[in-house]
Amino acid sequence: DTEVTQTPKHLVMGMTNKKSLKCEQHMGHRAMYWYKQKAKKPPELMFVYSYEKLSINESVPSRFSPECPNSSLLNLHLHALQPEDSALYLCASSQGQGAPAGELFFGEGSRLTVL
Amino acid sequence: RKEVEQDPGPFNVPEGATVAFNCTYSNSASQSFFWYRQDCRKEPKLLMSVYSSGNEDGRFTAQLNRASQYISLLIRDSKLSDSATYLCVVPLGGNKLVFGAGTILRVKS
Numbered sequence: 180d181t182e183v184t185q186t187p188k189h190l191v192m193g194m195t196n197k198k199s200l201k202c203e204q205h206m207g208h209r210a211m212y213w214y215k216q217k218a219k220k221p222p223e224l225m226f227v228y229s230y231e232k233l234s235i236n237e238s239v240p241s242r243f244s245p246e247c248p249n250s251s252l253l254n255l256h257l258h259a260l261q262p263e264d265s266a267l268y269l270c271a272s273s274q275g276q277g278a279p280a281g282e283l284f285f286g287e288g289s290r291l292t293v294l
Numbered sequence: 295r296k297e298v299e300q301d302p303g304p305f306n307v308p309e310g311a312t313v314a315f316n317c318t319y320s321n322s323a324s325q326s327f328f329w330y331r332q333d334c335r336k337e338p339k340l341l342m343s344v345y346s347s348g349n350e351d352g353r354f355t356a357q358l359n360r361a362s363q364y365i366s367l368l369i370r371d372s373k374l375s376d377s378a379t380y381l382c383v384v385p386l387g388g389n390k391l392v393f394g395a396g397t398i399l400r401v402k403s
Contacts, residue, residue, distance in 0.1 A: 210389050221381055221393035222338065229389055269337055273389070280385040281328040285337035 182206055185270050185286035193294050194260060200289045202253040202270030209275030211253040212283065213245060216267045228253060229275060260293045267291075295320045297392045298384050304398035311372045315397045317382030318364045327365045328383040329356055332396065338381055342367070372401045 183204045192198050202211065210229045214222035227235035228247040236245075242264075244256040253270055267290050271283040299318045307313045319327070326345050330338040342349050344365055348357040355368040369376055382394035 212389075221395050223393075224391065227389045234388065235390055280387075280389055281326055281383050281391055282340055282343065283330075283338075283383075283391070285339070287337050 183270055183272055183284050183286035185268075185289050187289055188287065189290050189292075191292045191294065192257065192260065194262075196260075197256070197258045199257065200255040200268055200270075200291075202255075202286055203251055204272040204284070205251055206272065206284065207250075207274075208272035208284070209250060210273045211247065212271040212273075213253070213255050214269040214271060214285075216269055216288070222269055226255075257291075260291075262293050265291055265293045297321060297386070298382055298394040300382050300394035300397050302395055302397060304400050306400045306402060307372050309372055309374060309401055309403050311401075312368065312370045313372055313399065314366055314368045315380055315382075315399075316364050316366050317394050318362075319382075319384045320363070321384065321386055322360075322363060324384050324386070326385060327356075327358060328385075329365075329367050330381040330383055330393075332379045332381055334378075338393075341380070369399075372399075374401050374403060377401045 186201045212227050213225040216222045224237050225239045226245040231247045242259045246254040267288045269288045270286040273283050329341045331341045332338040342356045344356045344358045353370045357366045379396040381396045384392050
């Protein structure tokens with residue numbers, strides 16, 4: 180069982196809808212990530228929060244808005260998405276500073292379909 | 295040159311075979327490297343870390359060649375359950391990680 184929990188597992192939304200993806204971890208990790216993965220492609224980094232501050236934004240369009248309310252939670256707010264944004268959105272966490280940067284724990288993902 | 299490159303495969307091998315994948319990286323400053331496994335429609339899971347010359351865990355061995363800037367993953371005595379996509383991951387600093395495109399392994403009975 181994954182220790183990173185993502186909700187919802189599946190989401191279908193129209194291009195005018197506003198929705199949010201949620202991610203929670205209780206491992207005391209201080210870095211949290213959003214990745215986007217299209218079929219047959221590797222995960223692509225979108226955002227990184229380190230100690231609850233946004234540290235990396237990989238030039239993601241503003242229709243994706245991340246939020247880190249506290250060290251255990253990470254949200255991704257979605258607004259005015261396009262059909263090409265349909266993908267698996269993966270949340271991950273890692274221990275943070277002082278720990279190996281590549282040891283990520285992923286959630287099961289939220290599979291998003293934009294109509 | 296891409297930051298991380300992998301042969302996409304697929305590698306089709308019989309049960310019991312030994313199979314090896316390579317991953318080349320361009321950032322000579324990277325100190326640590328990781329192999330992840332991803333099953334179809336599932337999330338990636340950490341398989342092995344490589345910090346210096348290599349790492350061994352049961353049937354799996356990961357090696358690092360700094361001079362040639364590649365890491366390898368060797369799987370001995372392949373099982374049907376080893377069928378998956380194997381992703382090479384290279385940290386670039388500051389929590390930024392780059393995933394390779396992945397190598398597909400299919401183990402057949």
